[in-house]
Amino acid sequence: MEKKNTSRVRRCGLCRGSGHNKRSCKTAKASSHVSVLVHTTDTAGHSEHVVNLRPSKKEDTLRDVPAFEESKHSLPMRETYDFAKAIREKKQEEAFEDVLFEQIQEPLAEQADQIESPGVPESTALPEQLVSAGRSTQPREWFASISGIKFASIAVSLILVVLLPFPAFSYYKQLQQTGEEVMNASASGFLALQASSIEALNSDTGGAQQDISAALESFSQARSILDENHRALQFVVRSLPLVGDAFEGRSALLEAGHHMALGHTYLIKGIREVQESNLAISDKLLLLKDHIRAARPQYQQALLSLASASSASLPATYQAPLNEFEVLFATFVDDMSEIETLIDALATVIGHDDFRRYLIVFQNEGELRATGGFIGSFATCDFQKGKLLGCDIPAGGSYDLKGQLGSYVKPPVPLQLVNGRWEFQDANWWPDFSASAQKLAWFYEQSEHTTVDGVIAINSSVLEDFLSIVGPIENIENDVVLTADSAINTLQYKVEVDYDKTENKPKAIIGDLAEQFIAMTQHMSQKDIMKVISALHKNANQKDIQFYFTDNQVEQKFQKFGWAGEVLQTQAGQDYLFVVNSNIQGQKSDAKIEQEIEHQAAIQEDGRIIVTTVVRRSHTGSPGEQFYGGPNISYTRLYVPKGAVLLDAGGFEYPPEDAFHVPESWYTQDKDLERIEQGERVHLDSGTRVTEQFGKTVFGNWMITEPGKTTEAYMVYELPFTVAFAVQPEARVAAWTDKLFPAQMKEASRYGLVVQSQSGNMSHFYSSIIYPDGWEPAWRSDESLTLASNGATVETLLTQDKIFGLVMQKKSDE
Numbered sequence: 146m147e148k149k150n151t152s153r154v155r156r157c158g159l160c161r162g163s164g165h166n167k168r169s170c171k172t173a174k175a176s177s178h179v180s181v182l183v184h185t186t187d188t189a190g191h192s193e194h195v196v197n198l199r200p201s202k203k204e205d206t207l208r209d210v211p212a213f214e215e216s217k218h219s220l221p222m223r224e225t226y227d228f229a230k231a232i233r234e235k236k237q238e239e240a241f242e243d244v245l246f247e248q249i250q251e252p253l254a255e256q257a258d259q260i261e262s263p264g265v266p267e268s269t270a271l272p273e274q275l276v277s278a279g280r281s282t283q284p285r286e287w288f289a290s291i292s293g294i295k296f297a298s299i300a301v302s303l304i305l306v307v308l309l310p311f312p313a314f315s316y317y318k319q320l321q322q323t324g325e326e327v328m329n330a331s332a333s334g335f336l337a338l339q340a341s342s343i344e345a346l347n348s349d350t351g352g353a354q355q356d357i358s359a360a361l362e363s364f365s366q367a368r369s370i371l372d373e374n375h376r377a378l379q380f381v382v383r384s385l386p387l388v389g390d391a392f393e394g395r396s397a398l399l400e401a402g403h404h405m406a407l408g409h410t411y412l413i414k415g416i417r418e419v420q421e422s423n424l425a426i427s428d429k430l431l432l433l434k435d436h437i438r439a440a441r442p443q444y445q446q447a448l449l450s451l452a453s454a455s456s457a458s459l460p461a462t463y464q465a466p467l468n469e470f471e472v473l474f475a476t477f478v479d480d481m482s483e484i485e486t487l488i489d490a491l492a493t494v495i496g497h498d499d500f501r502r503y504l505i506v507f508q509n510e511g512e513l514r515a516t517g518g519f520i521g522s523f524a525t526c527d528f529q530k531g532k533l534l535g536c537d538i539p540a541g542g543s544y545d546l547k548g549q550l551g552s553y554v555k556p557p558v559p560l561q562l563v564n565g566r567w568e569f570q571d572a573n574w575w576p577d578f579s580a581s582a583q584k585l586a587w588f589y590e591q592s593e594h595t596t597v598d599g600v601i602a603i604n605s606s607v608l609e610d611f612l613s614i615v616g617p618i619e620n621i622e623n624d625v626v627l628t629a630d631s632a633i634n635t636l637q638y639k640v641e642v643d644y645d646k647t648e649n650k651p652k653a654i655i656g657d658l659a660e661q662f663i664a665m666t667q668h669m670s671q672k673d674i675m676k677v678i679s680a681l682h683k684n685a686n687q688k689d690i691q692f693y694f695t696d697n698q699v700e701q702k703f704q705k706f707g708w709a710g711e712v713l714q715t716q717a718g719q720d721y722l723f724v725v726n727s728n729i730q731g732q733k734s735d736a737k738i739e740q741e742i743e744h745q746a747a748i749q750e751d752g753r754i755i756v757t758t759v760v761r762r763s764h765t766g767s768p769g770e771q772f773y774g775g776p777n778i779s780y781t782r783l784y785v786p787k788g789a790v791l792l793d794a795g796g797f798e799y800p801p802e803d804a805f806h807v808p809e810s811w812y813t814q815d816k817d818l819e820r821i822e823q824g825e826r827v828h829l830d831s832g833t834r835v836t837e838q839f840g841k842t843v844f845g846n847w848m849i850t851e852p853g854k855t856t857e858a859y860m861v862y863e864l865p866f867t868v869a870f871a872v873q874p875e876a877r878v879a880a881w882t883d884k885l886f887p888a889q890m891k892e893a894s895r896y897g898l899v900v901q902s903q904s905g906n907m908s909h910f911y912s913s914i915i916y917p918d919g920w921e922p923a924w925r926s927d928e929s930l931t932l933a934s935n936g937a938t939v940e941t942l943l944t945q946d947k948i949f950g951l952v953m954q955k956k957s958d959e
Contacts, residue, residue, distance in 0.1 A: 562729045
């Protein structure tokens with residue numbers, strides 16, 4: 146094939162002709178202008194041999210963002226806002242609070258200090274938001290009463306209202322619309338918090354952690370609604386008097402929930418680590434304490450946020466629950482602090498740093514004694530390094546110490562009905578558990594020649610509560626099945642009747658069962674353990690378990706918790722009553738006794754207080770019934786304010802003189818008895834024994850109640866003080882009303898009463914406080930008090946110590 150001619154023709158760069166170049170081009174020389182030829186193309190080529198040394202330009206992300214332009218108004222005009230209408234709407238939202246003017250006693254009872262503060266407490270002032278609900282007929286005086294700072298803030302808000310354009314108020318409408326969404330998310334968060342608390346208490350740490358995460362997510366969602374939708378005008382909204390409160394309140398509520406969730410995270414982590422660790426009990430307690438200490442700052446911050454979250458800024462359906470929750474949460478935060486204190490005390494008690502030995506006495510309420518019941522059995526338990534080393538429970542019970550007792554002391558006169566020698570089983574003579582515990586420890590030391598580091602009293606009802614949680618227990622060795630309903634009767638029969646008389650170890654079953662119970666607790670579920678702990682807490686509050694420790698610091702901590710069973714010391718001018726029954730030679734008949742206590746304090750015109758106390762005991766047993774069918778013989782004591790004078794007494798019955806045991810002449814007087822019971826004397830008309838004990842005056846006498854019968858005894862006495870009368874401004878619904886209408890000066894008086902419950906004795910208590918004509922109630926400390934025209938009444942079941950207070954004021958002359 147013939148090859149084509151591929152030679153390339155060179156052309157002029159100016160005229161594009163051939164045969165010459167641009168230097169010799171005639172066309173260029175003939176022209177006076179220099180022409181520049183530019184080659185263009187639609188698509189630029191790219192050479193793969195070209196290296197671009199310049200950095201590439203970053204994409205301009207703002208290129209497509211349109212520039213801000215003011216809205217074009219064809220006819221600009223100034224919008225006005227009906228500020229007065231907004232205030233009226235705000236007041237209508239708070240109108241429900243006006244009912245407090247008619248039922249003021251209930252919130253006063255919650256806010257005021259019980260009994261101790263003189264007159265009407267300052268805390269009777271209602272929350273600040275109620276000020277706006279007042280109806281003032283003198284607006285100038287109202288404005289004049291506002292402080293300069295407060296007035297300045299209102300003035301600034303008004304200026305903002307005038308200067309801000311109308312969109313600020315449309316923003317308020319937007320806040321209202323999204324408020325429901327915020328509150329729903331917040332409610333979900335608090336419900337998750339509540340669920341996590343319950344699961345944590347039931348040791349379900351996995352479920353608790355899931356609910357904590359859900360709570361945090363809900364609070365974050367609610368926070369994002371506020372922040373993302375309304376960030377632009379938050380600083381303005383906070384300055385508006387109507388909008389700012391609502392915004393700040395809800396924002397503070399979210400902050401509170403967030404801090405609560407964080408606090409729960411620490412707490413749940415601590416519970417989980419305690420469950421998974423193999424540490425000694427004392428080390429587990431201290432580990433839990435460290436996590437509680439880490440959680441407390443979060444709880445404290447949550448409490449502060451709750452305090453700043455006014456319920457009035459929330460929808461009506463959330464207001465009451467928030468107020469209740471704030472009170473409960475404040476109690477929870479206080480409990481966290483107290484738990485730290487308790488953990489320190491418990492670590493010491495179970496021998497974290499040293500060896501500890503305790504005397505544990507088992508009391509039978511069926512045979513009532515001052516601290517709870519007759520001591521038929523006892524144990525000594527040793528602890529070290531947070532571990533129980535062992536317990537010794539004598540098979541013969543308390544009487545095993547009788548033969549080893551080397552001291553011979555005379556018992557209190559009433560106890561001589563059962564024995565002429567004072568012994569261990571009768572040592573719980575005083576209702577002050579500290580005093581009785583020390584006497585028990587003294588008798589134990591005189592018998593066993595060893596000391597103990599504390600005494601713990603446990604009533605038989607604690608066993609019933611334990612069995613109600615774990616269910617029936619079968620003990621094969623003793624051929625018994627114990628249930629919550631029958632355990633006491635079953636054990637009573639085994640130790641009194643069905644035991645080996647030759648071996649003579651009636652209380653051996655107690656040791657067998659105790660060993661079985663201890664073994665059971667080591668294999669209990671976490672849920673049942675929490676139930677047992679809750680039951681033990683209830684038992685301690687009701688004095689079914691009482692503690693005494695030789696370590697003063699530990700003893701004071703248990704006194705603070707109300708678990709030491711001491712006789713309370715009252716303040717000057719405060720009434721006091723403690724009815725104490727001791728069954729002496731009355732078998733187990735207290736199991737069939739129902740007791741009522743009626744107390745009446747009559748205030749005289751001159752302020753003197755005459756008190757009448759009636760004790761009514763009904764025996765529901767049948768004559769001849771085993772254990773319970775005999776007469777109930779009770780030495781009944783009334784502890785009243787020191788210096789009270791017995792005016793009259795009746796209804797008592799003294800046992801036969803020949804039934805008493807006369808102590809041997811060479812028996813010594815007990816030093817503790819002489820130290821505690823002083824000033825002994827006898828009320829001649831009634832034979833009532835009067836002494837001074839524990840800072841109180843004590844009236845003692847005998848009540849004997851036959852099966853199927855009811856006995857009633859009374860004592861009338863005058864208190865050693867008068868009620869305080871003082872002239873002060875009349876009690877008002879709120880302190881701010883004095884700025885509108887000056888309060889009249891009225892004569893006021895207060896009365897306070899402390900009533901203590903006896904361990905093992907659940908009495909029905911009734912009290913009446915009666916003032917002379919012309920007086921009316923102004924304040925009460927407890928909503929259980931029923932107000933009357935000239936005083937108040939109260940009715941309650943004495944499972945715990947109670948405190949009541951009443952303030953009366955002179956009626957206005959009509």
